[in-house]
Amino acid sequence: MSELLDQEVAARVLSRALANGGRFAEVFAERRGGLTMAIDESRIESVQAGAEEGAGVRVVDGATTYFAHVDGLEPAELERAADEAASALRSGRTEPRPLTARTVVPVPIAVAPEGVPAARKAELLRELDQRGRDMGAEVAQFTASYAEARRVVTIANSDGLFTGDDRTRTRIGAQAVARRGDKVETGAETLGAHRGFELLEDDPGLIAEQAARKALTLLDARPAPSGTMPVVVGGGFGGVLFHEMTGHGLEIDHIHKGASVYIGKLGEQVAQPLLNAYDDGRLPNEWGSDAIDDEGQPTQQTKVIEDGRLISYLYDHLGAERDGVASTGNGRRESFRHLPLPRMTNTYIAPGETTPEAMIAAVKNGFYAVSFGGGQVDPATGDFVFGVSEGYLIEDGRVTSPCTGATLIGNCLDALAAIDAVGDDFFMKTGICGKGGQKVPVGTGQGHVRVGKMTVGGTQL
Amino acid sequence: MSELPSVELSPAAARAVEAALAAGASAAEAYAGRDTGREVRVHGGEVESLTAATQTGIGIRAWDGHRVGYAYGTDLSEAGVVALAARAAEMAAVADEDEFAAPPAPAEIEALPGLDSPSVAEWSAGRVAELALAVERAALAADSRVAGVETAVYADSTEQVAIASSTGIAASYESSNCFAYLQALAEGEGGRETGLGFGLGRGPEDLDPEAIGAEGAERAVAMIGAGKPASRSCPVVLDPTVAASFAGLIGGALSARAVQRGRSPFAGRLGEEIASTSFALHDDGRDPAGAASAPFDGEGVPRRRTALVEGGALRGYLYDTYTANRERTASTGSAARSGYRSLPSVSTSNLIVAAGELSTEDLLAEAGDGVFVTDVAGLHSGVNPVTGVFSVGASGRAIRDGALAEPLREFTIAGELVAMLRAVVAAGSETRWVPFGGSVSTPPLLVSELAISGT
Numbered sequence: 001m002s003e004l005l006d007q008e009v010a011a012r013v014l015s016r017a018l019a020n021g022g023r024f025a026e027v028f029a030e031r032r033g034g035l036t037m038a039i040d041e042s043r044i045e046s047v048q049a050g051a052e053e054g055a056g057v058r059v060v061d062g063a064t065t066y067f068a069h070v071d072g073l074e075p076a077e078l079e080r081a082a083d084e085a086a087s088a089l090r091s092g093r094t095e096p097r098p099l100t101a102r103t104v105v106p107v108p109i110a111v112a113p114e115g116v117p118a119a120r121k122a123e124l125l126r127e128l129d130q131r132g133r134d135m136g137a138e139v140a141q142f143t144a145s146y147a148e149a150r151r152v153v154t155i156a157n158s159d160g161l162f163t164g165d166d167r168t169r170t171r172i173g174a175q176a177v178a179r180r181g182d183k184v185e186t187g188a189e190t191l192g193a194h195r196g197f198e199l200l201e202d203d204p205g206l207i208a209e210q211a212a213r214k215a216l217t218l219l220d221a222r223p224a225p226s227g228t229m230p231v232v233v234g235g236g237f238g239g240v241l242f243h244e245m246t247g248h249g250l251e252i253d254h255i256h257k258g259a260s261v262y263i264g265k266l267g268e269q270v271a272q273p274l275l276n277a278y279d280d281g282r283l284p285n286e287w288g289s290d291a292i293d294d295e296g297q298p299t300q301q302t303k304v305i306e307d308g309r310l311i312s313y314l315y316d317h318l319g320a321e322r323d324g325v326a327s328t329g330n331g332r333r334e335s336f337r338h339l340p341l342p343r344m345t346n347t348y349i350a351p352g353e354t355t356p357e358a359m360i361a362a363v364k365n366g367f368y369a370v371s372f373g374g375g376q377v378d379p380a381t382g383d384f385v386f387g388v389s390e391g392y393l394i395e396d397g398r399v400t401s402p403c404t405g406a407t408l409i410g411n412c413l414d415a416l417a418a419i420d421a422v423g424d425d426f427f428m429k430t431g432i433c434g435k436g437g438q439k440v441p442v443g444t445g446q447g448h449v450r451v452g453k454m455t456v457g458g459t460q461l
Numbered sequence: 462m463s464e465l466p467s468v469e470l471s472p473a474a475a476r477a478v479e480a481a482l483a484a485g486a487s488a489a490e491a492y493a494g495r496d497t498g499r500e501v502r503v504h505g506g507e508v509e510s511l512t513a514a515t516q517t518g519i520g521i522r523a524w525d526g527h528r529v530g531y532a533y534g535t536d537l538s539e540a541g542v543v544a545l546a547a548r549a550a551e552m553a554a555v556a557d558e559d560e561f562a563a564p565p566a567p568a569e570i571e572a573l574p575g576l577d578s579p580s581v582a583e584w585s586a587g588r589v590a591e592l593a594l595a596v597e598r599a600a601l602a603a604d605s606r607v608a609g610v611e612t613a614v615y616a617d618s619t620e621q622v623a624i625a626s627s628t629g630i631a632a633s634y635e636s637s638n639c640f641a642y643l644q645a646l647a648e649g650e651g652g653r654e655t656g657l658g659f660g661l662g663r664g665p666e667d668l669d670p671e672a673i674g675a676e677g678a679e680r681a682v683a684m685i686g687a688g689k690p691a692s693r694s695c696p697v698v699l700d701p702t703v704a705a706s707f708a709g710l711i712g713g714a715l716s717a718r719a720v721q722r723g724r725s726p727f728a729g730r731l732g733e734e735i736a737s738t739s740f741a742l743h744d745d746g747r748d749p750a751g752a753a754s755a756p757f758d759g760e761g762v763p764r765r766r767t768a769l770v771e772g773g774a775l776r777g778y779l780y781d782t783y784t785a786n787r788e789r790t791a792s793t794g795s796a797a798r799s800g801y802r803s804l805p806s807v808s809t810s811n812l813i814v815a816a817g818e819l820s821t822e823d824l825l826a827e828a829g830d831g832v833f834v835t836d837v838a839g840l841h842s843g844v845n846p847v848t849g850v851f852s853v854g855a856s857g858r859a860i861r862d863g864a865l866a867e868p869l870r871e872f873t874i875a876g877e878l879v880a881m882l883r884a885v886v887a888a889g890s891e892t893r894w895v896p897f898g899g900s901v902s903t904p905p906l907l908v909s910e911l912a913i914s915g916t
Contacts, residue, residue, distance in 0.1 A: 041722065043557040046804060048531035049548050052518065065510040071517055071535040084513050088586060118555045141723055177724060177847055184848045224852070226692045226875075226914035257504060258646060259611040261653070339510060374842030376854070380611060380646055380655045383871055385854030387842025407843045407852035407873045409914075455689075457852050457873025457914035 003154050003164055004029040007099050009075045010156035013057060014096040016082040018158060021091025022061040026157040027082070028294065029055040029073055030336040034149035035118065039125040047118070056336040057081040060318065061089055069337045096158035104291045106166040109196040113148035113170055116197045121146050124204060131205035132176050135212035138219060141177035144208060155296040163296045169287065169441060170199045171430060174208040178215035185221065185404065187214025188389065192430035195285045214390050217402050224391060224406030224458025230366035231408060231454040232359055232394065237371050237429035239444035242277060243347050244377040244384050245412045250304055251342040252319030254379040261382035261412050262310060270310045271416050274352055277305040279314055281329055281345030287430035288346040288443035295331035295340050302328045316342040334438040341436055346443030352422025356448040359421045366394040367456045369408060382412035407457040415451055423447030470495060470623035471633050473537050477521050478625050480546035486523035486553065488564050489546070490626035490760065493519040493537070494801045498618035499586065503593045504610065511586060518801040523549035524564065528556040531804050561786035567629045570763050573756040575749050576636035578664025581617050589615050592670055593641060599674025600645040600658065606685060607678045611655065613643035617665065630761035638752050640896065641668050645677035649685030656680025661752060661894055680835065684856065687868035689915040696831035697874060697911045698824050698860065701893040703834050704814060704906045708742065709898015710844055711878060712809035715769055717784035719846070726849030726879055727775060735775045736882035740906070741815035742770040744779060746794055751811030753900040759798035759805035767793045770882070781807045814903035817888030824889050824907045826863035832913055833858045833865060834874060849878035872915035884909045
């Protein structure tokens with residue numbers, strides 16, 4: 001394990017953090033670096049490299065967390081951060097427990113992206129550009145991006161934990177604009193994982209074709225319908241539906257603040273018995289996976305819904321302490337400049353038994369949302385909204401016209417209970433989740449899922 | 462302050478430019494920033510978290526002829542800056558030639574006083590925590606149906622910026638901003654409702670905790686018992702928070718980068734009638750009341766006022782140096798950065814939607830029967846910035862016989878941006894600065910027709 005801090009320095013920082021009291025202190029040190037570039041108008045541009053390091057120190061006393069962060073990892077700077085965090089406390093010294101090193105096996109990386117020449121990454125983008133534009137003369141614009149990021153972290157806390165992790169993520173994206181006369185449509189696709197450059201060994205150009213195909217398909221689209229109807233949601237990124245509808249409302253901070261529709265629902269039937277769902281930070285090499293969370297807790301598979309019954313919330317250290325349970329390894333933060341929050345890792349609805357074909361065939365008239373641009377929920381009211389990036393009408397059990405401008409809208413508990421079929425064609429996709437101003441990588445997944453009744457908001461009345 | 466403040470970041474920026482030239486760059490620019498900030502979050506009458514932090518870093522653009530590369534980092538030591546400069550030059554070698562990629566020439570920068578407030582430094586952590594607690598208390602006291610406050614937050618930051626370039630740019634400034642907001646929770650039949658209250662200023666003395674708390678309470682309580690509206694096309698009044706979100710989308714689509722690359726509904730429409738005469742919009746990077754104001758932009762070009770929509774016609778786009786070079790025109794000082802980590806890119810500064818003459822009451826009377834939208838959700842996925850087609854989640858109140866009626870939720874408003882601008886039949890007289898869609902000052906707007914999808 002590559003440690004950013006000596007154990008002895010970490011112990012000294014924790015001791016200073018508790019100099020004026022407090023029941024818990026933690027130092028989170030991080031070195032983060034990355035490279036991003038893009039191709040636009042068939043030109044490589046926006047080539048940028050970053051290298052940052054620093055640490056955040058927090059002290060918890062009563063219901064209050066005191067937090068300070070600094071750039072750089074000089075011991076004197078870390079001690080300054082500890083003094084700053086401790087400065088508002090007025091009690092006597094608390095002694096941290098002696099540190100014990102806990103070794104972590106990071107998610108395995110086969111080909112470190114730093115070792116691959118930047119020119120090779122530029123070549124990859126040129127290949128995507130070619131593949132996207134080759135999809136047809138109506139592809140008017142094409143852009144693609146490449147991003148690699150590595151985060152090395154060391155975490156020590158006053159409970160005696162001293163551990164660390166080394167994380168490398170790689171992701172590419174493609175966006176196409178198709179044009180026919182005055183009609184303009186867009187399509188996008190991404191590929192990402194907690195992996196190195198080996199992610200791109202298979203056929204990365206495929207996402208360029210997929211993005212272009214989406215945009216081209218929509219050139220024949222009609223305006224989306226308006227009204228309430230059965231909705232079949234596609235696999236993979238369709239899982240963002242569950243992420244927004246349920247996942248956020250299970251994060252323990254929302255529960256503790258009285259701001260979730262899932263308060264008091266533990267043990268209750270919230271969905272039909274065919275539904276099983278998980279948050280799983282240990283899925284091998286998945287985008288939202290890490291060996292440990294950002295508080296040093298090993299990640300785990302947490303079953304949240306079993307046969308339609310709600311059985312668990314998602315916990316970070318402080319939320320778990322308050323409820324007298326163990327953390328589920330969901331304490332995550334964007335960087336050393338942020339406090340950890342209870343966050344999802346990879347969240348998914350487990351595969352069911354229905355084929356997508358059978359699910360669609362059983363719908364007389366409805367809407368087929370293949371993929372979303374994203375979604376948003378207010379966990380307190382349960383109101384959610386999803387922008388559909390690729391959608392079709394279902395007429396007499398058959399998928400017919402593509403539609404643009406559709407948004408799905410509804411309330412969590414109603415929509416979750418209305419899921420009446422779960423597909424057997426499970427897969428995962430990558431997402432970036434924002435909460436409290438912090439962005440973290442999350443995986444979403446499912447097979448096709450049918451919601452018996454949902455509001456589609458389009459322009460066609 | 463009439464002089465531009467000199468900050469110690471300037472020597473670091475100058476050193477970085479020298480180092481990039483020494484590493485083989487034909488031209489270079491360095492942007493050094495230091496952000497000192499604090500944030501207090503309170504819940505249930507107690508401080509939940511108190512954060513104090515400073516971050517300092519530098520971003521270096523290196524040109525190799527017409528290729529440009531970028532590197533940023535937190536290490537401002539001599540050796541650290543040399544390594545970053547070399548990395549920037551290395552990145553430039555990977556980029557393709559672009560004949561329009563070049564650093565801007567220096568221009569005279571007029572000082573802009575009043576960007577900071579001494580109260581940020583004077584108010585102790587305890588005093589700003591008390592302000593956040595007062596916001597929470599005000600919401601709880603405003604109405605017995607307020608069951609709690611999800612979060613009440615106070616945050617401030619003081620930003621110092623220095624820029625230097627091999628073309629002779631050397632400038633710096635300091636500004637401060639603060640805000641407080643809360644999300645109030647109201648309980649009533651039909652469940653829980655939330656309401657946002659917020660305030661913005663240069664320093665904590667500009668904030669009114671009573672008003673912020675009362676606004677959150679009022680918005681949450683107003684939603685109790687909300688139902689879904691019938692699907693139809695009808696007049697819609699957008700309140701300033703919602704109008705600001707739409708103004709931000711329009712401002713983004715007026716970026717010359719999106720326009721030149723054919724990714725904007727406004728591309729090729731300069732001089733055309735794209736809005737009703739009731740809608741006028743300009744960008745002003747020097748408005749003293751705007752949170753985004755600064756003497757110069759993210760590449761050292763003076764900030765200014767730029768007319769965008771006037772008399773119903775599209776008057777202009779926003780340019781940085783690169784997009785201006787492409788059209789042989791001048792930058793509008795619209796290169797924005799989100800700190801030292803980001804390359805400059807075209808963005809709005811402060812967007813200002815012109816006020817009209819009608820009070821909000823008169824706007825509602827004018828609407829007759831329709832919907833008053835007080836909140837929108839899902840803008841990042843429900844709006845296509847290339848085509849302007851949108852369908853977003855919304856909540857608000859029914860307008861019946863020209864006055865506010867029952868609360869409404871779980872519906873969408875859908876349309877197309879240009880068609881919506883053409884349908885703005887009146888702007889209200891009461892404007893407000895809103896931190897959504899960037900930094901936007903806007904009145905409420907009456908749109909004659911939008912598609913509502915509910916039941």
